[in-house]
Amino acid sequence: MKQTSSDGGDLGGGTPREVADKPTKGLADVVAASTALSDIDGKAGRLFYRGYDIHDLAGRTTFEETAHLLQRGSLPSRARLADYGAELARGRTLGTLVERDIPEIAERQAPMEALRTLVSLAGADDPDKDSNAPEANLRKAARLTAQQPILVARYHAARTGATLPEIDPELSIAGNFLLQITGRRPERRAAEIFDTCLVLHADHTMNASTFAARVCAATLSDMHSAIVAAIGTLKGPLHGGANEQVMRTLEGLDPRGVAQAVRDRLAAGEKIMGFGHRVYKTEDPRATHLRRMSEELAEASGDDTYYRMSREMEEVVLAEKHLYPNVDFYAATVYHYLGIPTDLFTPVFSVSRMSGWTAHVIEQHADNRLIRPDSEYIGERDQKWAPIGER
Numbered sequence: 001m002k003q004t005s006s007d008g009g010d011l012g013g014g015t016p017r018e019v020a021d022k023p024t025k026g027l028a029d030v031v032a033a034s035t036a037l038s039d040i041d042g043k044a045g046r047l048f049y050r051g052y053d054i055h056d057l058a059g060r061t062t063f064e065e066t067a068h069l070l071q072r073g074s075l076p077s078r079a080r081l082a083d084y085g086a087e088l089a090r091g092r093t094l095g096t097l098v099e100r101d102i103p104e105i106a107e108r109q110a111p112m113e114a115l116r117t118l119v120s121l122a123g124a125d126d127p128d129k130d131s132n133a134p135e136a137n138l139r140k141a142a143r144l145t146a147q148q149p150i151l152v153a154r155y156h157a158a159r160t161g162a163t164l165p166e167i168d169p170e171l172s173i174a175g176n177f178l179l180q181i182t183g184r185r186p187e188r189r190a191a192e193i194f195d196t197c198l199v200l201h202a203d204h205t206m207n208a209s210t211f212a213a214r215v216c217a218a219t220l221s222d223m224h225s226a227i228v229a230a231i232g233t234l235k236g237p238l239h240g241g242a243n244e245q246v247m248r249t250l251e252g253l254d255p256r257g258v259a260q261a262v263r264d265r266l267a268a269g270e271k272i273m274g275f276g277h278r279v280y281k282t283e284d285p286r287a288t289h290l291r292r293m294s295e296e297l298a299e300a301s302g303d304d305t306y307y308r309m310s311r312e313m314e315e316v317v318l319a320e321k322h323l324y325p326n327v328d329f330y331a332a333t334v335y336h337y338l339g340i341p342t343d344l345f346t347p348v349f350s351v352s353r354m355s356g357w358t359a360h361v362i363e364q365h366a367d368n369r370l371i372r373p374d375s376e377y378i379g380e381r382d383q384k385w386a387p388i389g390e391r
């Protein structure tokens with residue numbers, strides 16, 4: 001049932017303002033924005049970026065092409081990709097504030113907190129920081145996408161004292177990230193697999209961090225501010241933080257007692273990280289690819305314990321709760337087998353999602369209206385005020 005708002009409702013145009021009489025907890029099923037960037041069919045378990053099925057993109061399209069698709073509207077030709085690649089390469093250079101503060105931030109902040117700080121600092125040195133114009137936003141989107149993997153790698157090197165390998169211009173964003181994080185030039189297949197991971201995480205409709213970015217952008221705040229809001233939101237364990245928690249769960253389980261441990265946790269009302277989704281009612285299409293890649297890497301590593309444990313967890317959670325793995329479940333073991341430290345799993349998510357967040361800010365600024373929902377008041381009414389000495 002709809003009703004007019006409690007503040008009188010008539011907003012000057014003569015049309016009473018209509019609001020739902022009860023909020024939907026967690027805004028489930030509420031359409032909060034229009035977007036041409038990505039689309040999910042939750043019943044069929046399908047995901048599309050600008051109309052392209054994720055199954056067609058994964059393994060066949062690079063992360064750079066995907067970022068171009070999201071930010072610039074089309075899959076690039078070779079020439080366009082070369083131009084975009086050159087822009088990304090130029091955009092990798094970090095600003096002076098970031099350079100100066102990385103060592104202390106690496107000492108004092110956990111990875112996602114550090115990224116939140118570093119992206120905020122990067123805003124200070126961005127030449128387009130004072131403009132939300134379309135061209136400025138495109139340039140900032142490319143710079144943020146280029147800088148995010150560098151920020152993670154620089155942070156990691158600063159906290160470990162490792163010497164950071166130079167960027168190899170022959171390698172992709174994915175290949176260079178693995179090079180800088182592990183200190184070794186990645187094998188071709190490892191770089192391909194990681195590149196596919198970045199493609200799979202690039203955008204996902206109105207997920208919590210993207211929504212946060214759009215709310216911020218809709219006040220006509222700048223792209224860096226919107227991305228800081230998104231990073232703070234991604235950090236939580238119900239969102240991007242789940243991939244790290246999946247690995248911690250696997251590490252904490254006895255490989256011989258997985259099924260019973262999962263049953264016990266479910267019986268105690270605990271959530272199992274990496275399962276369930278607000279929108280998918282069947283298998284998350286990204287999990288299909290990640291499961292396959294996890295199996296391949298597990299076999300190649302010669303120790304498939306974590307992969308086998310994951311399969312067992314999947315069977316139990318499906319049987320007990322009818323819940324499917326989401327993107328974070330098999331991403332955890334894929335990153336583990338690729339040699340990425342567990343506390344950098346969520347930062348890896350941000351490396352990829354930066355392409356989608358920035359595209360959403362561009363989209364929001366291009367056709368903006370303040371995002372300002374209503375709330376249902378559930379507090380006291382008709383309170384009688386008394387002076388401080390009489391309360």
Ligand SMILES: CC(C)(COP(=O)(O)OP(=O)(O)OC[C@H]1O[C@@H](n2cnc3c(N)ncnc32)[C@H](O)[C@@H]1OP(=O)(O)O)[C@@H](O)C(=O)NCCC(=O)NCCS
Pocket residue numbers: 026237238239240242270271272273274275276277278279321323326327328
């Ligand atoms: C993703 C998630 C936040 C979606 O949340 P949501 O749409 O608000 O769904 P709810 O948390 O209300 O869950 C609905 C029911 O399923 C159960 N459920 C959902 N995810 C579960 C999980 N991972 N393990 C166990 N039970 C789960 C809830 O306990 C709830 O049961 P109830 O109705 O008996 O109380 C939720 O599934 C979750 O917390 N998953 C684990 C964290 C995770 O992997 N996040 C990454 C998402 S990509």
